[in-house]
Amino acid sequence: MTSVLAALGTGLCVAGLLWMLLDPPVRLHGRVAPYLARNRPFELWRARVGRRSDPRTVAGFVLSTIAEHVGDVVDGLSRDALLRRLRQARLFQETDDPAATYRVRQLLSVSGACAGSGAVAGIVGMPLGQVAAVVGLGLVVGATRQRGRLDRAIDERRRVMSIEIYTVNQLLAMRVRAGGGVIQAVTQVAARGRGEVVEELREALRLHRAGQPAALAFRRIADETPETSCARTYGFLALAEERGTDLADALLSLAEDVRESRREAIRRAATKRRAAMLIPTIAILAPVMLLFVGAPLPSLVLGFS
Numbered sequence: 597m598t599s600v601l602a603a604l605g606t607g608l609c610v611a612g613l614l615w616m617l618l619d620p621p622v623r624l625h626g627r628v629a630p631y632l633a634r635n636r637p638f639e640l641w642r643a644r645v646g647r648r649s650d651p652r653t654v655a656g657f658v659l660s661t662i663a664e665h666v667g668d669v670v671d672g673l674s675r676d677a678l679l680r681r682l683r684q685a686r687l688f689q690e691t692d693d694p695a696a697t698y699r700v701r702q703l704l705s706v707s708g709a710c711a712g713s714g715a716v717a718g719i720v721g722m723p724l725g726q727v728a729a730v731v732g733l734g735l736v737v738g739a740t741r742q743r744g745r746l747d748r749a750i751d752e753r754r755r756v757m758s759i760e761i762y763t764v765n766q767l768l769a770m771r772v773r774a775g776g777g778v779i780q781a782v783t784q785v786a787a788r789g790r791g792e793v794v795e796e797l798r799e800a801l802r803l804h805r806a807g808q809p810a811a812l813a814f815r816r817i818a819d820e821t822p823e824t825s826c827a828r829t830y831g832f833l834a835l836a837e838e839r840g841t842d843l844a845d846a847l848l849s850l851a852e853d854v855r856e857s858r859r860e861a862i863r864r865a866a867t868k869r870r871a872a873m874l875i876p877t878i879a880i881l882a883p884v885m886l887l888f889v890g891a892p893l894p895s896l897v898l899g900f901s
Contacts, residue, residue, distance in 0.1 A: 709738025
């Protein structure tokens with residue numbers, strides 16, 4: 597039993613490492629053939645895996661299908677919701693299918709954690725019930741690892757955007773006050789600026805140049821952004837493009853609100869850190885002080901020498 601679990605864990609770890617390091621070749625046939633398959637199930641499957649049935653392509657198709665089912669059980673997120681969160685975190689955007697890549701990574705994390713924990717429990721010599729409990733713990737750890745990575749990436753991007761949006765609002769207000777329109781102001785800021793907020797503004801300009809109305813493009817990135825203050829800014833841009841309202845005053849007011857909220861967040865963080873600094877004093881020094889104070893009490897009360 598121990599050798600079987602160890603061999604299974606080693607094989608899964610090696611397979612996962614090879615899957616992450618060696619990317620399958622991109623074939624044009626797999627992208628074109630679904631439009632020629634007339635929606636028949638077998639032909640769709642054959643078009644997806646290739647006519648020559650490359651074992652690696654077939655294995656990738658089977659693995660991605662299993663990963664989709666496991667991801668539905670672990671996360672409970674629909675494909676559209678998962679794609680939206682991946683766009684907010686900017687993860688796996690260089691791949692053809694970010695959701696499938698995330699699901700496969702999640703499956704490998706779950707299987708690797710289960711196999712590793714089961715192998716360790718088998719090597720130690722635990723009973724079958726304890727092995728099942730350790731494997732269940734590994735399942736929980738593997739299932740939450742990729743989800744935690746996604747949440748941390750979104751939180752980090754939200755933190756960076758909350759810092760950048762104050763400057764971007766000031767620059768946009770200055771450009772609008774100088775006499776330029778909304779698209780002109782956004783174009784000038786996107787041409788000279790850098791950062792997460794500027795990248796979203798460039799995405800709105802790209803959608804506008806592709807044929808979408810500017811207001812619709814700004815509302816689209818407002819729905820996709822993870823930061824609420826950025827969504828308010830994009831909403832103001834869309835409203836100003838549609839109705840021609842005074843954009844500069846709204847952007848300056850929003851910039852002041854962002855600065856105040858940022859200041860309150862810094863104050864709360866400083867308070868938490870000061871409270872955390874008291875933990876070593878309370879946990880380490882306080883018992884020592886109590887021992888020094890309480891050491892002479894028996895001799896004073898009971899008369900011991």
